[in-house]
Amino acid sequence: MIKQLYSIIRLEEAIQTMEAGADNIGLVPMQKGGVPAHRVPLYRVDQIFDECKKRNVNLVAIMLTNDPEEMLDLARRIQPNILHIAGDEYAADEEFARRLKEVAPHTALMQAVLVDNHSAVERAKKFDPFVDYILLDSGLAPDTGIGASGLTHDWSIDAEIVRSVKARVIEAGGMGPDNVAEAIRQIRPYGVDSLTKTSFKYDGGDMEKNIPAVKAFCENADKAARELGL
């Protein structure tokens, strides 16, 4: 079971999060979109990525900008393992997927899908032919994008999406040590993702990973997956 942990800001917390069991480290590289306090300067993205490579952990770069040219520039510059598109006004299409392969041949494409009602199944199916991952998430804030709400949604829709698509599905939205095992039992995703419930959030938008919560999240996810033979 892949455990994806957002939203890393500092080098030391990145290392601690990997040592606590993360398989994927998610962050917001400096860009037009997103909360200023969450954005990571590119020199530090490089430092974090170097530590990821030493530990065989994937770097996931979230795109909250709605400008595909900016996304492709960032992909070219960073060459992350995964590019996660979560802007509120731009979603990947086949042309974007083709251009991403040109500028970053080893970067996988992850598209966030807002699971607000049953129409999310059709939206996920539309992305399926040209993305590597579909991330199912809750909440849509116009100034940031899909996610970071700390809220869950109707998991029966997610379970239907997992059965309907070939892309790897990462389950997000209000996931934490308390509910990750039940989510895995109900949805059977490829991976699970957490931000709010595994972070301390401070005034002004600053955040920090809560390492004991990250460890509990990873352990509970792995235990549930083992019990289910996933």
Ligand SMILES: O=C(O)c1ccccc1N[C@@H]1O[C@H](COP(=O)(O)O)[C@@H](O)[C@H]1O
């Ligand atoms: O990572 C961020 O800073 C971020 C900002 C704006 C939108 C989405 C963002 N991250 C994604 O949202 C999920 C779910 O968050 P939560 O656990 O419900 O708080 C997060 O893990 C990222 O995939």
